[in-house]
Amino acid sequence: MKEILRSINKIPGVRGTLLIGQDGLLIDSDIEDSQDSGTMAAVASSVNSTLSHAIARMNAGGKMTRFVMNGSAGSIVLLSAGDAIFLTLVRKDANMGMVLVELKDAAAKLADMMDK
Amino acid sequence: MGFFKNLLSGREISRLEELIATSPAPSLFIRLAQLYREKDEEDKANEITRKGAKLFPESDILNDACHDLDKVKNEADKQRIRSRIEQYxxxxxxxxxxxxxxxxxxxxxxxxxxxxxxxxxxxxxxxxxxxxxxxxxxxxxxxxxxxxxxxxxxxxxxxxxxxxxxxxxxxxxxxxxxxxxxxxxxxxxxxxxxxxxxxxxxxxxxxxxxxxxxxxxxxxxxxxxxxxxxxxxxxxxxxxMGLMPEDKKGSGVGTSLHVEIREIRRVEGVSGTILLDPNGLVIASDLPDGMNEELTGALITNIFRIADDHAKNLTLGEFEDGIIDTETGRIHIIRVAQMIMAVFAGTETKAGLLQRAIHTFAERVMDQAG
The missing domain is CATH 1.25.40.10 (Tetratricopeptide repeat domain)
Structure with a gap:
């Protein structure tokens, strides 16, 4: 699992990755020390849960599979990885298309691992 | 007693719905709406009434019922907007x-x-x-x-x-x-x-x-x-008498926004757009049939607020926009001037093309807003 997270971190523009349980607790992370990964995990879980409920109520195309949130200082990508949430922090100048392609594969691998 | 009453009413509802599907009539819509109202399902009853009035525009009873509904909704909307004007x-x-x-x-x-x-x-x-x-x-x-x-x-x-x-x-x-x-x-x-x-x-x-x-x-x-x-x-x-255009609804105010919003549909795969004020009130919308404008507005605003509130905790700075992918679609949420806009599209929609259309729209709106 750590290997997958590390491989994602090698993509230019990626700042860190977290794997979070649906309860908001951190499963694993590979992120700069200065970041409070515990708080980020809890916040990401809360965002994910709000979004999932809203999507279900809106009847807007089944379950949520990915959320890309762009801010003035960078972006985050939330992906479903089985029962877990896979969060990636991305710098503003990153090639988002490339990052998303790599993340899709990584999320599928993580989902397999989570199922086992 | 309540159980049997519910059972009978459920059966009658199913029967009426089948009849409406095969041979609709104003009386069927009226009775069905009444049954839903008895079950305290006011929204469903209103929906049935409106559907009936749309299908049978010559029915006085359905039209009057619809007019009453519109009047109540109109008053509630007016009250809401008045209080928004006081605040913002x-x-x-x-x-x-x-x-x-x-x-x-x-x-x-x-x-x-x-x-x-x-x-x-x-x-x-x-x-x-x-x-x-x-x-x-x-x-x-x-x-x-x-x-x-x-x-x-x-x-x-x-x-x-x-x-x-x-x-x-x-x-x-x-x-x-x-x-x-x-x-x-x-x-x-x-x-x-x-x-x-x-x-x-x-x-x-x-x-x-x-x-x-x-x-x-x-x-x-x-x-x-x-x-x-x-x-x-x-x-x-x-x-x-032909002194007013036939379709008054949505004309005049914000019509340029309606026109601009419809422009976004030109992007292949886009199914609808909604423009909201920061409190979730609908300013303009071009949603597909079956999507409840008010509910969608409220939920989109909720998503926007959560993202906006937490962007800093997630070290993203100020929230700019978000793209939600679902199994069969995509929702793009963005701040436009002081409004919130959401665009609903299919997964086949080219993200870059959609983003360009949204930014063009945003620029035009900001130009208009000065």
Missing amino acids: PSPMLYAKLAELCLSDDLAEAERVCNSGCRSYPDYGGLWTVMARIAQMRGNLSEAYAHLEKATELDKYNYNALFMLAEVAVQTGRKDSAKQALEKILFFAPDDIKAKKWLDNFDAKAAEIESALAAKSPAAKQGADMVESGKQRTAMLNAKE
């Missing part, structure tokens, strides 16, 4: 409130418009509503002046340009009418209505003039009835 005044809220008042209180609509125009004299939407008020009162010269101002301030105001063309013909300014139609075709070259009108301009102009000549005494009567408090009847009369 904006020209669009004034225009929306005035437009809601048009259907039952012309004097109040005028008062709201005047106070909006005093604070925001450069907002074209308010002048469009002023023109509609003047038109409903039969004061065509005043309507023309307001429409000129509205289209000068907001060159993309599609409905104001159509209204201007019509009022220009009614006041003998045929060249201005042609110019207004040409302006529409300049930014919407595929607009069939404007094309047809321009191709057969003389015939259409003659039609408008003769309709006005034949119906002007009745128009005055209609205006008098508005003043005397019989607003709804008067509006219906005026509509029947």
Whole structure:
């Protein structure tokens, strides 16, 4: 699992990755020390849960599979990885298309691992 | 006892729904709505009533029921917008409130418009509503002046340009009418209505003039009835007499936004768009059938607020936009001026193309908002 997270971190523009349980607790992370990964995990879980409920109520195309949130200082990508949430922090100048392609594969691998 | 009652009512509902699917009739809709109301499912009952009225426009009972529903909703909307104006005044809220008042209180609509125009004299939407008020009162010269101002301030105001063309013909300014139609075709070259009108301009102009000549005494009567408090009847009369455009809903205020929003549909795969104020009130929408405008607005606002609140905790700085992918679609949420916009699209939609369309829209809206 750590290997997958590390491989994602090698993509230019990626700042860190977290794997979070649906309860908001951190499963694993590979992120700069200065970041409070515990708080980020809890916040990401809360965002994910709000979004999932809203999507279900809106009847807007089944379950949520990915959320890309762009801010003035960078972006985050939330992906479903089985029962877990896979969060990636991305710098503003990153090639988002490339990052998303790599993340899709990584999320599928993580989902397999989570199922086992 | 309650159990058996529920069971019987459930059976009757199923039977009525089957009957409506095969051979609909007004009485079936009325009974079905009644049963849902007895079950305290007010929303469903209202939905059935509206569906019935749409299917049977000649049914007085369904139409009256629908009118009552609209009236209650209208009052609630007015109250909500009034309190929003107190907290966060904006020209669009004034225009929306005035437009809601048009259907039952012309004097109040005028008062709201005047106070909006005093604070925001450069907002074209308010002048469009002023023109509609003047038109409903039969004061065509005043309507023309307001429409000129509205289209000068907001060159993309599609409905104001159509209204201007019509009022220009009614006041003998045929060249201005042609110019207004040409302006529409300049930014919407595929607009069939404007094309047809321009191709057969003389015939259409003659039609408008003769309709006005034949119906002007009745128009005055209609205006008098508005003043005397019989607003709804008067509006219906005026509509029947051809003095008001058939589709008043959504015209005038924010119509340029409606036009701009529809432009986004040109991107392949886009199924709908909604524009909201920061409190979740709908400003303009172009949602597909079956999507509840108010619920969607509330949920999108909720998502936006959560993302906005947590962007800093997630070290993203200020929240700019978000893209949610689902199993079969995509929702793009973005801040536009002081509004929230959400675009619903299929997974096949090219993300870059959609983003460009959204940014073009945002720029136009910001230009209009100054």
